């Protein structure tokens with residue numbers, strides 16, 4: 001992963017160059033272009049008066065919508081290169097070429113490559129929690145941009161984006177699947193189609209909280225499958241699997257295995273946050 005989230009400089013956070021996000025641009029707006037921008041500006045100004053822009057983490061007032069204040073921004077611990085090419089975890093030094101960590105060599109995952117935006121700590125931990133439990137989706141466009149940046153190496157050649165599916169009961173309780181929200185946002189941004197129905201939970205799994213790595217693996221084994229009628233859509237395709245947080249990788253492992261069993265040629269993984277020892281220490 002090279003470079004870091006464009007458009008996220010503090011100048012932008014402070015609202016010095018407030019640009020309308022893609023969300024604010026109507027695809028078929030009527031009227032001549034100059035009038036359209038004038039109307040857009042007036043509407044944006046009106047919206048700012050009604051709901052003033054505030055930091056998506058701590059709610060302090062800032063200059064533009066859907067961004068972080070400088071304090072919360074500094075508390076996002078982005079995962080920066082050098083990285084293990086397979087697991088996407090940071091490596092202590094740069095060898096100047098593609099490097100695979102000892103962990104990936106000792107226990108190769110079922111997926112091909114994984115990348116994540118940040119460590120699961122600080123502001124990212126709060127953002128993920130808000131996305132998951134608080135029905136707060138105001139950071140959606142920011143997440144889409146971050147994912148596109150973190151997954152830049154993975155995107156070329158990806159045929160379809162697939163979110164990690166949620167159990168039916170949990171979906172009923174929570175009303176939405178946060179991985180699908182992220183996948184939809186990335187799809188909108190990159191133009192790569194998303195298919196939320198390719199992968200399904202095939203059986204109930206108990207919550208993963210508090211389980212060891214081995215228990216998680218056993219809990220997740222055979223928990224996912226691709227419906228027979230959907231297999232033709234997967235045959236020989238490259239899939240990008242999206243999740244919000246990758247903890248021990250047991251869920252992504254089980255998903256990748258199911259996708260490959262059903263004929264996917266390649267499965268890469270992209271997440272907002274990665275739980276690493278570093279993240280555990282900082283949490």
Ligand SMILES: [Zn+2]
Nearest residue numbers: 055058069072
């Ligand atoms: Zn803040």
